[in-house]
Amino acid sequence: MPTSSKGTKKTVAKPSSHIKIKINGCWHNFEPERDITPTMTLSYLLREKLGYTGLKVSCDEGGCGACTVILDGKAILSCMMLAVAANGHEILTIEGLEKNDPVVEAFAEQCEPGYGTALQCGICTPGFVMSTKALLNENPIPTMAEVKEALSGHICRCGCYAGIAQAVTHASEKIARKGDVS
Amino acid sequence: MKQPFTPRPNSNRKFVGGYRPKIDAWEKARGKVEYVDDITLAKRFPGMLYAKVLRSPHAHARIKTIDVSRAQKLAGVISVMTYKDPEFTSLRPTNAGWTDGVDTVSYDGKMWNQFNDRRVLGDYACWVTDEVGAVVAAESEAIADEAIRLIDVQWEVLPFVLDPLEAMKPGAPLVHPEMTPNNVLPPEKMGGDDVFLNKGDVDADFAKAEVIVDGTSVHHNATQASLDNWCCLVDWTDEKFTLYSNSFEADQTRMHISQMLDLPLHKVAVISSYVGGQFGRGDTGEQPFFLFTAILSKKTGRPVKFKHTRRESFHDSRQPSIYYGKVGAKKDGTITSLYFKSIGNTGAYADHSIFALKFAPMEISEVSFAHIPNVKLESYAVYTNKLPACMMRGVGNSQFNLIFGHMVDLLAERLDMDPIDLCIKNFGHEWETLPDKSLTQVLKIGAQKIGWSKKRNKPGQGPFFEKTKKRGVGFSLHPAWHAEWQEVRRGRIPISITLNPDGTVILDAPTVETGTGSNTCNVLGCAESLSFLGVTPEKIHWNHVVNTDTSLKDCVQTDSAVSYLQSEVIATVVEEIRREVLERAEPVLKAKPKDMDIVDGRIFVRKKPDQGISLKDLLFQGDLVPIVVTRNRLVNAEKTGVPYFANFAEVEVDTDTGKVDVLHLVVINDCGTVMFASGAEAQQVGGQVMGLGETLTEEIIYDEVTGVPLNFNFIDYKIPTMADMPDIDPILLEIWQGAGEYGACGIGEGTLTCTPRAIMNAIYNAIGVRINDIPIKPEKVLRALGKV
Numbered sequence: 001m002p003t004s005s006k007g008t009k010k011t012v013a014k015p016s017s018h019i020k021i022k023i024n025g026c027w028h029n030f031e032p033e034r035d036i037t038p039t040m041t042l043s044y045l046l047r048e049k050l051g052y053t054g055l056k057v058s059c060d061e062g063g064c065g066a067c068t069v070i071l072d073g074k075a076i077l078s079c080m081m082l083a084v085a086a087n088g089h090e091i092l093t094i095e096g097l098e099k100n101d102p103v104v105e106a107f108a109e110q111c112e113p114g115y116g117t118a119l120q121c122g123i124c125t126p127g128f129v130m131s132t133k134a135l136l137n138e139n140p141i142p143t144m145a146e147v148k149e150a151l152s153g154h155i156c157r158c159g160c161y162a163g164i165a166q167a168v169t170h171a172s173e174k175i176a177r178k179g180d181v182s
Numbered sequence: 183m184k185q186p187f188t189p190r191p192n193s194n195r196k197f198v199g200g201y202r203p204k205i206d207a208w209e210k211a212r213g214k215v216e217y218v219d220d221i222t223l224a225k226r227f228p229g230m231l232y233a234k235v236l237r238s239p240h241a242h243a244r245i246k247t248i249d250v251s252r253a254q255k256l257a258g259v260i261s262v263m264t265y266k267d268p269e270f271t272s273l274r275p276t277n278a279g280w281t282d283g284v285d286t287v288s289y290d291g292k293m294w295n296q297f298n299d300r301r302v303l304g305d306y307a308c309w310v311t312d313e314v315g316a317v318v319a320a321e322s323e324a325i326a327d328e329a330i331r332l333i334d335v336q337w338e339v340l341p342f343v344l345d346p347l348e349a350m351k352p353g354a355p356l357v358h359p360e361m362t363p364n365n366v367l368p369p370e371k372m373g374g375d376d377v378f379l380n381k382g383d384v385d386a387d388f389a390k391a392e393v394i395v396d397g398t399s400v401h402h403n404a405t406q407a408s409l410d411n412w413c414c415l416v417d418w419t420d421e422k423f424t425l426y427s428n429s430f431e432a433d434q435t436r437m438h439i440s441q442m443l444d445l446p447l448h449k450v451a452v453i454s455s456y457v458g459g460q461f462g463r464g465d466t467g468e469q470p471f472f473l474f475t476a477i478l479s480k481k482t483g484r485p486v487k488f489k490h491t492r493r494e495s496f497h498d499s500r501q502p503s504i505y506y507g508k509v510g511a512k513k514d515g516t517i518t519s520l521y522f523k524s525i526g527n528t529g530a531y532a533d534h535s536i537f538a539l540k541f542a543p544m545e546i547s548e549v550s551f552a553h554i555p556n557v558k559l560e561s562y563a564v565y566t567n568k569l570p571a572c573m574m575r576g577v578g579n580s581q582f583n584l585i586f587g588h589m590v591d592l593l594a595e596r597l598d599m600d601p602i603d604l605c606i607k608n609f610g611h612e613w614e615t616l617p618d619k620s621l622t623q624v625l626k627i628g629a630q631k632i633g634w635s636k637k638r639n640k641p642g643q644g645p646f647f648e649k650t651k652k653r654g655v656g657f658s659l660h661p662a663w664h665a666e667w668q669e670v671r672r673g674r675i676p677i678s679i680t681l682n683p684d685g686t687v688i689l690d691a692p693t694v695e696t697g698t699g700s701n702t703c704n705v706l707g708c709a710e711s712l713s714f715l716g717v718t719p720e721k722i723h724w725n726h727v728v729n730t731d732t733s734l735k736d737c738v739q740t741d742s743a744v745s746y747l748q749s750e751v752i753a754t755v756v757e758e759i760r761r762e763v764l765e766r767a768e769p770v771l772k773a774k775p776k777d778m779d780i781v782d783g784r785i786f787v788r789k790k791p792d793q794g795i796s797l798k799d800l801l802f803q804g805d806l807v808p809i810v811v812t813r814n815r816l817v818n819a820e821k822t823g824v825p826y827f828a829n830f831a832e833v834e835v836d837t838d839t840g841k842v843d844v845l846h847l848v849v850i851n852d853c854g855t856v857m858f859a860s861g862a863e864a865q866q867v868g869g870q871v872m873g874l875g876e877t878l879t880e881e882i883i884y885d886e887v888t889g890v891p892l893n894f895n896f897i898d899y900k901i902p903t904m905a906d907m908p909d910i911d912p913i914l915l916e917i918w919q920g921a922g923e924y925g926a927c928g929i930g931e932g933t934l935t936c937t938p939r940a941i942m943n944a945i946y947n948a949i950g951v952r953i954n955d956i957p958i959k960p961e962k963v964l965r966a967l968g969k970v
Contacts, residue, residue, distance in 0.1 A: 053220035054213025056458070058409040059492040063896030066409055094213035108211035111201045114184020114912065116864030121697025122210030123217060123409045123458025152905035155896060157407050157459050158697050159868030161904040 019087045023050070024096030036083045043067045043078035045086075046093060054094035054126045065154030068127040069093050075134035077153075092133075094126040102178060103132050106171035110163045118167035120158035128154050132168050141172055187859055187914035197709040197719055198749075198924070199856040205702045205724060206456070206695065215456050218428045222415040222487050230415070231260055231319040233475050233488040234326035236333055238307030238314050241342035241567040241889025242355060245305040245315050245335055252332040253318060258325035261482050262333070263303075264316045269477045270303040273442060279533035279572065280468045282541075283740035284671045286434045289441040296370040297532035299358045302442070302470040308357050309530035309567050310890050311494065313470060319478040319486050342889045346504070346527040346564035357530065357565035367532055367563040373540035379547055382556030384510070387519035391510030395592040398506050399584040400955035401938070403499040403527070404876035406574050407901060410458025412497065413489035414472055418479040423450045425476070428457045429467040430694040432728040433735045438468045443476065451731045460696035460739060461872070462573035463498045496894035499882065501538035501571035501578070502527040505585035509592075510556070515599050517608045519556035520547075522585060526563045529570040534577065535563040542578025545663040546586075549824050552612030567889055569882065575872060576931040579660060580938065587658030587939030588954060591946065595641070601943075602629055605659055611823040620852045620918040621659065621826040628657060628850045631911055632830035642950015650838040653845070656943025658936035659828040664741040665854070665920060665927035669817045676734040676814035677751040679708065681759055683801035683808060685783060687712065687722045690812075691748040692736040694728055698930055699861030700744035701726065706858055707749025707924070711756035715763070715797055716783025734812070742865075742928025745857050747817055753923040758811040766809075767800055818921035825852035825918035825927050829873070829936035833944040837967060840960030842878055843908075844941060849933055850913040855926040859914060865930040866912035873937025875902045881957045 019030040023046070030036045036045060043060075046052040046069070055078055056066040062080040069078045070092040097104055107129055110118035119125045128151060135142060135150040142150065147168045156164065189199055209215045224230050250262040263269065274289065275298040281287045307314040316333050320326035341355040348354055349365040362368055369375045388394060414427035423445055429435045429452070436452040439445065475488040490497065503526045510519035522543065528535040539561040551557050574580075594601035602625045610618035629635070637655045644652055678690035691704040701724050709719045728736045737744050763785065764775035771778060771794070773787045780786075786794025801809075830848040835841070849866040856862055879900035883892045893899045919925040938956050946952045951966040964970040 048224065051223060051225065053216060053223065056217070056219075056409065058411060058458075059896045061492070061895060061897070063492075064409060097212070099212070104208075104211045108207040109203055111203050111860035112184070113186035113201050113859070114863065116867040116912065117204055117207065117699070117860050119204070119207060119210050119697075120699065120861075120864055120868060121408075121410070121457065121459045122206065122215050125210050126213035129211060129213070148905045152903040155407075155409065155901050155903060156868075157409055157461070157871065157901065158864070159871030159907075160864055161871070161907050162867045162910060163864060165904065 019084055021086045022090040024093060038084065040083045041079050042081040042083045042086050045083040046078060052093045052095055056123050056126065065127045065131065066124050068130045070130055070134050073134065073137060075131040094129055102174035103129050103136065103171040106167040106174060110167040110170065112166055115162040115166045116160055118160055118163035120160055124154060124156045128156070128164055132171060136172055136175055140175055184911070187856060189856065190916040195710060196713050197706045199859055200706065201859045204699050204861060205705050205719070206726070217410050217456055217458050218413045218426055219489060221455060222413070222426055227415065227485045229484045231321065231482055231484050231486045232323045232326045233478050233486050234318050234330050235313045235471065235474065236316040236330055238310060238312040240307060240337055240339050241310050242340040242357070243307050243337040244340065246338045247336040248315055249334040250316055252334065253329040256325065256329050256332060258321040259318060259329045260321070260484070261319045261478060262316060262329065263478065263481060265301070265303045265305050269481070273302045273473065276300050276302065276442065276468060276470070277531065277533055278464065278468050280438060281434060282534065282537055283431055283738040284669065285673055286437050288437060293372055294370065294532060294534065294536060297361060297367065299361055299531050300470060302473045309569060312530060317474045317478055319482050342567040344566050344568055344884055344886065344889060346525050346566055349564050349566045350562070357567060362565065365565045367528065367535065367565070370536070373536035376562060377558065377560045378540045379544055379557060379559040384519045384521045384556040384558040387556040388508065388510045391518055392513045393511045393593070393596055394508065395589065395596050396506070396508035397588055397592055398504065398954060399588050400504050401500065401581040401584050402502045402956060403569060403571065403882045404574065404880050405496055405499045405882065405899070406461035406463035407899070408459030408461055408463055411490040411492060411495040412464065414475055415485055415487040416472070416476040416479045417485040418476050419483050419485065421449060423476065425452045425472060427454060427472065429454055430457055430460045430696050431467050431736070431738045432694060432730050434738070435467050435472070436730045439472060439476070442473055451729060453727065453729045454694045455727045457694055457696040461575040462577060464572070492896065493894040496569065496882070496891065498572045499569050500574040500876070501535055501581060503539065503581040505581065507585040507589045509589045511593055511597070513597065515597050515604050515607050517554050520551055520554055521558045523560040524562070526561065527568060527571060528563045528565050529568040530565070531570040532563070533570055533572045535571055537573070538571070538578035538581060539563050543582050546579070546582055546661060549611045549663045550609045550661045553610055553616055554608065568884065569891065576935040579931065579935040583658055583660050583935050584939050587936065587943060591656070591943045611661065613821050613823050618826065623915060623917045624826045624828045624850045624852055625659060627913060627915065628828050628830045628848050631848045631913060632832055632846065634830070637832060639947055641947055644948065647834065651834050651836050652948040653832065653834045654944045654947030655830065655832045656940050656947050657828055657830040658939035658943065659826060660932065660935045661824050661826055662927050662929070662932050663824055664743070665824045669741065669743055669747060670819045672747070672817060674814035674816055675737055675747055675751045676812065677748060677755050678734055678810065678812035679752065679755050679759060681809040683798065683806045685716060685721065685797050687717055689722050689724045690734055691724065691752065692728045692733040693739060693744045693748065694736060695726055696739050698739055698742065698744065699858055699864065700739065702861055703745040703857040704748050704752065708752050711753045712759070714780050742930035745928055746855070746924050746926035749857065749924060750817060750922045751813065751815055754815055755811050755813045758813065759809055762809050762811065763797065767795065770795060770800060770803065820921040822920050822925070823918060825854055827851040827929065827932040827936065829940040831940040831944040833941060833948055835945055835948045835963060837949065840963035842945060842958060842963060844874055845908055847908055847910045847937070848913065849910060850915065851929040851932055852915040852917045853927055853929055854918050854920050855916055855924040856914045857924065857926055862914055862929060863912040866933045867910045869930065869933030870910050870937060871902050871907065873934030874907065874941070875900070877938040877941045877956050878958055
C-alpha cells in the first residue's frame with residue numbers, strides 16, 4: 001500500500017516506475033497496476049482507495065463540482081483527471097484544511113438574515129469550499145461577479161447559492177483580518 | 183440590506199425562530215458528514231461485492247430468451263441471477279408508492295394497492311432504463327458492468343407510446359394491459375372516480391355566468407436530481423438482514439423488506455444517516471433494487487452494494503400534467519364556478535400519480551375553493567413508456583398551481599381587476615369567512631416587496647430596456663393545505679429525551695436528515711422547552727443515525743412537517759421531565775412538587791426562594807441515573823384553517839433572442855411559527871433553484887423515434903447554477919396559527935410551488951403574449967412573439 005513520508009527532501013530522483021502524489025502535505029508512493037490502474041480517476045483513488053470521502057462523486061463527468069480538490073493551488077475536478085496524471089503534483093482535499101480554516105468557518109457560520117444558510121444537505125459543500133479556497137488564494141477580495149464565475153461549475157440542488165455567496169464574502173473578510181492567504 | 187423576519191407579538195421565544203447555523207453546519211462544511219456511499223466503502227465491509235442490473239435498451243420490450251453463461255464465466259463475477267430464479271418468481275408484484283410517507287403501511291395497506299405493476303425482477307420492460315431480467319454480483323463495479331454487457335438477450339421489441347394523449351387513443355400500445363385496457367389508470371378508492379369532485383353544478387353555472395375564461399397549462403418531467411445518487415448496501419449473510427441506504431424512511435423501508443421477503447421485523451435492521459438531498463425522489467422508497475440487492479447478498483453470502491450512476495439516478499420525476507381550466511364569474515369578480523381537468527403522464531409505473539393528479543387537487547379545492555358554489559375536478563392518469571412520474575417536492579401542487587394561477591391572471595385581466603384583489607375576494611378556507619387573513623397579508627406584503635403597483639404594466643405595454651428587452655411582474659398563490667390536520671394520519675410520534683446528571687441532553691427525535699434543517703428545529707424546540715432547566719442548544723446532542731434496531735420510529739420528511747411535529751411532542755415529554763426533576767428534589771428540599779418551581783436550572787421552594795438546589799447538584803446526588811422519558815402521542819387535529827404562501831417575480835424578456843432573465847423573486851410563506859429562521863429562509867431561497875430550473879431550463883428530452891431519453895446527465899439537463907440565480911427575498915410570516923405549542927406549518931415544498939406560474943405571469947406582463955407550457959426556452963418565446 002502507499003507509503004507516506006513527511007517533508008521529503010528534493011533529491012535527484014532515480015528513474016522510477018512509482019507514481020508519487022503529495023496529498024495533504026504527505027507524499028504517497030503508488031505502484032502502477034497494483035495501486036493505480038491506467039483508467040483509474042483521481043476521485044476514485046482518493047475516495048475508494050485512500051478513504052478521502054470529503055470529496056463526493058455524483059455525476060462522475062465534470063458536471064456538478066462535488067469532487068473538487070485543489071491541485072497545485074488550482075481547483076480541479078478529480079473525476080475528470082486520471083490518477084496517473086497527478087504524478088508529481090500536490091493535492092489538497094478538504095481533509096487537509098485546518099479545523100478553523102476561514103472558508104470552512106464562513107460556510108458553517110452563514111446565517112445572516114435574508115440569505116439562508118450556505119448549506120443544507122451538505123453533499124456539495126466540500127466542493128464549493130475547495131473552489132472558494134482556490135479562488136481566494138488567487139483573488140483575496142473578489143467581486144460578486146468573480147465569485148459567481150468561479151463557483152458556477154458547481155451545483156447545489158438545495159439551492160443555497162445566496163448563502164454561499166455571503167459565505168465567500170465573509171471568508172474573504174476573515175482572511176483579510178488574519179492577514180493569512182495560505 | 184435584508185431584514186430579519188418579524189415574530190408574532192409577545193411570542194417571547196428564546197431559541198425557536200432564531201437565526202443561527204444548522205447544528206450540523208461545521209461537520210458538513212468540513213466534509214466530515216458521511217453519506218451512505220461513504221459509510222459503505224469497500225474497506226469497511228470485507229468481502230463486499232457490487233451489484234448491477236440489466237437495463238432495458240428499449241422503451242417497451244419483453245425478454246424472449248436470456249443467456250447469462252458468458253457473464254458467469256467472467257473472472258470476478260460471483261453470481262448472476264435472472265428473473266427465472268425462484269427467489270424472484272416467488273415475490274409478489276409491488277409498486278414504489280406504498281405510502282406518501284406520512285404513515286407506515288403494510289403490503290395490503292398500500293396507498294395505491296390497486297396498482298401492483300412492478301416486478302422486483304421480471305421479463306418485461308416499459309421504459310428505456312427499466313431494471314429487468316438479470317442481476318449480477320461481482321468483485322468490482324467495473325466487472326459487474328462488464329458482466330451485464332456479456333448477457334445475451336433476445337428481445338421481443340414492442341410498439342411504444344410517449345405522449346399521454348396518444349396513449350389514450352384506441353389501438354395505442356398498452357403499457358400494462360393487466361391493469362388497464364386503455365392505459366388510463368382505473369378509479370380506485372383513495373383518489374376516487376375520474377370526476378373526483380363535483381360540487382354544485384358547474385355546467386348550469388357556466389350557462390349563466392357573466393364572464394367566462396378558460397385555458398390550458400402544461401407541466402413536464404422535471405427531476406429531483408439529488409446529488410446523492412441512490413445507494414444501498416445489504417448484509418444478509420446470516421439470519422439478520424441489515425440495510426444501509428439513503429432511503430429517507432427507515433421504518434417504512436423495514437416494513438417493506440419484512441413484508442416482501444417475509445422476514446420478522448426484529449430480524450431486519452434499516453440504517454440511514456445523512457442524505458444528500460431528497461426532494462421526494464423514489465416516492466417513499468419501496469424500490470425493487472433494495473430487494474434484488476438483498477437476494478444477491480443472501481445468494482453469495484457476502485455484503486452487496488448497489489448504487490446508481492448519475493444517469494441511472496434519472497429514475498423518478500415530477501408528474502407531467504396537461505391541465506384545462508375554466509372559470510365562471512360575476513362582473514364584480516365573484517367566482518361562481520371552477521372546472522379543472524387534467525391528463526397526467528404517469529410514465530411506466532403508476533406509483534404516486536394519483537396523489538399528484540387527484541389527492542392534492544382535492545385537498546386544495548376543499549380548503550381554498552370552499553366559498554365557491556360550483557367546483558368540478560376531473561383527472562386521467564395515463565401510462566406511457568417514459569420515466570415514471572412520482573413524488574417530487576410540492577407533489578401535485580406545482581402542476582395545479584400552474585393552471586390555478588393562470589386562471590386567476592386571465593380572469594383578472596378580463597375583469598380589468600387587480601389579480602391580488604380577485605384572490606382576496608374569492609379564496610380562503612372552509613372554516614372561516616372571507617377575506618382570509620393569511621392570504622391577504624401574504625399578497626399585500628409580497629406586492630409591496632416586488633413593487634407591484636409601480637412595476638406592473640398593461641400586458642406588453644411597458645417600455646423597452648436596452649432597446650429589445652421588456653420587463654414585467656407576476657405572482658401566484660397557493661394554500662398550505664397539508665398544514666395540521668392532514669398530519670393526523672402519521673399516527674403516534676415518539677420522542678425520547680435523556681437528561682444527563684450534568685444537565686446535558688440526548689435527544690432521540692429520529693428523522694433522516696436530508697438537508698431540510700428539521701434536526702436544528704428539533705434541537706431548538708427541545709432547548710426552548712427545557713430552557714427552565716438552563717438547557718441551551720449547545721447542551722443537546724441529536725442522534726443523526728436512524729437505526730431501526732435501536733432508534734424510535736423515524737418521523738418522515740414529507741409535507742415539510744418534521745420542522746415542528748417532533749417539537750410538539752418534545753414539549754409533552756418535557757412536562758414529564760419537569761415532573762420527575764421535582765420528584766427527585768422532593769426528599770432533598772423537603773417540599774412537595776406543587777410547592778416548588780424551577781428557573782434557569784435551579785429548583786427551589788416557591789415560598790422560600792433561598793431554599794433551592796441547582797439541577798446538577800441535585801442529579802449528582804445518589805445513583806447518577808439520567809432522567810429518561812419516552813413518550814409518543816398523536817399530533818393535534820383541531821381545525822384551524824390553513825396558511826397561504828405566494829411567489830412574486832420580476833422578469834426581463836429579450837424580444838430579439840427570446841431569453842428570459844428573472845431579475846427578482848420574492849418568496850412569502852406564512853409559517854404559523856418560524857421554528858428556525860435561517861433554515862426556513864434557506865428553504866425559501868433554495869427552492870427557487872428547482873422552481874426556476876423547471877420553469878426555464880430543466881427538461882428531459884426524448885428521442886421520439888426510439889423513446890430513448892437523451893439528457894440523463896448534469897451537462898444537458900440544465901440545473902441553474904449560482905450564475906443563473908437572481909436576487910431573492912425570503913419573507914417569513916406568522917399570521918395563521920395552528921393548534922399545539924407552536925401551531926407551525928412546513929414550508930419547504932411550498933417555496934417553489936408558485937415559482938413557475940409567477941414567472942409565467944410576469945412574462946405575460948412583460949411581452950403581452952402568454953406561454954403556458956414549461957420550460958419556457960428562448961425558442962418558445964420567439965414563437966409566441968411570432969418571430970420564428
